[in-house]
Amino acid sequence: MKRDKILIVFKNTSTTDKASIIYQIFGQCLQETNFKNDDSIVKNLTWSTKYYTTKFDLYIDQCDSIEEWTTDFIDPMCDLLRDALAGLIIIGEIPKDTSLISKSVVDQESFLIWCHNGNQIELNELDDLNLKMAVSQSQVEFVQLDNSTDKNDYHDKVGTERIKEIIDTYEWTHSKSLNTPRGQKKVLPPQDNLESILTQLQQAKLHYESLDTDSTDAEQFASELAKEIADKLGL
Amino acid sequence: MSHIKYLLLVSRQGKVRLMQWYTPLTPKQKTKIINDLTPLILTRKPKMCNILEYNDHKVVYRRYASLYFICGITNNQDNELLTLEIIHRFVETMDTYFGNVCELDIIFHFDKAYDILNELIMCDGSMAESSKKEILNNIHAMDAIQNNDHLDRVLS
Secondary structure, eight states: OOEEEEEEEESSSHHHHHHHHHHHHHHHHHHTTTOTTTTTEEEEEEEOSSSSSEEEEEEEEEOOOOOOOOHHHHSSHHHHHHHHHHEEEEEEEOOGGGGSSSSGSSSSTSSEEEESSSOOHHHHHHHHHHHHHTTTTTOOEEEEEOOSSBBTTTTBBBBBHHHHHHHHHOOOOOOEEEOOTTOOOOOOOOSHHHHHHHHHHHHHHHHHHHHTTTSSHHHHHHHHHHHHHHHTTTT | OOEEEEEEEEEETTEEEEEOOOOOOOOHHHHHHHHHHHHHTTSSSSTSSSEEEEEEEEEEEETTTTTEEEEEEETTTTTTHHHHHHHHHHHHHHHHTTSSOOOHHHHTTTTHHHHHHHHHHHSSSSSSOOOOHHHHHHHHHHHHHHHHHHHHHHHH
């Protein structure tokens, strides 16, 4: 099944705060949509990184008790929803006993981010909690939502930047590769005829790489390009 | 002379992003090393020593942002501090090549990360090249050859 949904659950959060958090995390995706603060489903959003883009749906839910909500969520009736989830983001206070967080909330193919938006927690304490979770092979990661900095002492991303990083590194099953050139190469703007040909070749190469090289389209593209370049060079 | 046994690159979520083995080990032994070392190193506090003993050898690790670089080294043959420097050189080289390297760069261009590592450390675990400039020259030469191949194919 295609895992192309992210579910975000808020515990007792006002509509304004909810929208503000959603914009902090998914702001770049929501620009092209008509997202309203009380929407519960936003479809066809695009998550972009320098390497890929992917389409996903954002589901928004609210609850009074995370414990009760998770009990409902792990019920077999929600199997279909869980199987379609790329990830789950819970916005609420981190429980005192983290061992109670069941491993079955999400499976190994999804991510679970627990965003603490209550009293400030020391970053070291949060780091310790995350290490415990990583060691127990749990998919949960705790993030402090109200962070004044983007990075901690080890240059780890924290707060919303970390949430974005987790979404970035998630193994999307249906992402579209952007064919980013390796290393730090940049395509220079054409300055004269020869440079414009070189730029065209470079762009053609990138386009060719994105095609199925065994297809007739790729063959046609290659032959047309070769003809065009030969014409420009006066051959 | 350094004789590294293996190098692992593990994310702070415990996912292995790169692994390179310089001594012959069975798949079972490799899995055991990964399964043993990942929790062992992830749970270490920041101020703890970066060198620890594991089975019959020592393990040197270093954390860079959300990634842990873990090296198994031969007792009485490898220098722990030199191994830390080798790890640092590997990171510096990737950083220069990718421009502020991040986990995503390694996931999507793992082939380049392996190429850089292979230029730095030989297949027997000894250091092949210490010059960052030289390593990058070789990697860029590889890129140029690869690009020429593509170009020939497009223009053929």
